[in-house]
Amino acid sequence: MQIRAFQLSDYRSVAELLEIALSEECCEETMSALSRQLSWDSELVLVAQREDAIVGVMIGTIDQSKGYVYRIAVHPDNRRQGVGRSLVSAMNVRFRQRNVMKVLIAGDKHNEMLLPFYQSVGEQALDLVKLSRPLSIVAG
Known part of the structure; x- marks a missing residue:
């Protein structure tokens, strides 16, 4: 499996x-x-590829010294095989390279149920945060 930036x-x-x-x-x-994140910084949209198939995707963004994980999605046939863990690890590397001091999870109802997953794979404590502005304004 390869983790790389979106193309x-x-x-x-x-x-x-x-x-x-x-x-x-x-x-x-x-x-x-x-779409918004790709227009700003496609390096923070990661894909997991197995052979010729995209099996996972993760969308992140940065606002000053904070990194935000907006969404992670893994194909149902590839769950519990380390795809999500690999995506989180690769995003954490990107965040560290850009001097992100804190990583936050966008706290919408879709991510709330994934908090135990994020906490189990996080290399640092992750907080769920309700975005007061849409992703387009946070990163823009």
Whole structure:
């Protein structure tokens, strides 16, 4: 498995993955956030690739010295195989390279149920934070 930055050629595969892995409402919100984040910094959109298939995606952003994990999605057939853990680890590396002092999880209803996962894989304590502004304003 390879973890790498999103490439434009990944768009269709990532969109399909999000439709499969997320609820309809969550998918719509995530597609909007994905588009915004790609316009600012595609290096903080990571994909997990096995052979020729995208099996996971993670969207992060940075606001000053804080890193925000917006969304993680793993294809149902590839869950509990270390895909999510690898994505979190790779994002933490990106955050450290950019001098992020604190990593926060976007505290929407979709991420709240994943908090135990984030805490189990976090190399540092992760806090769930309710964003007072949409992702587009936080990072912009």
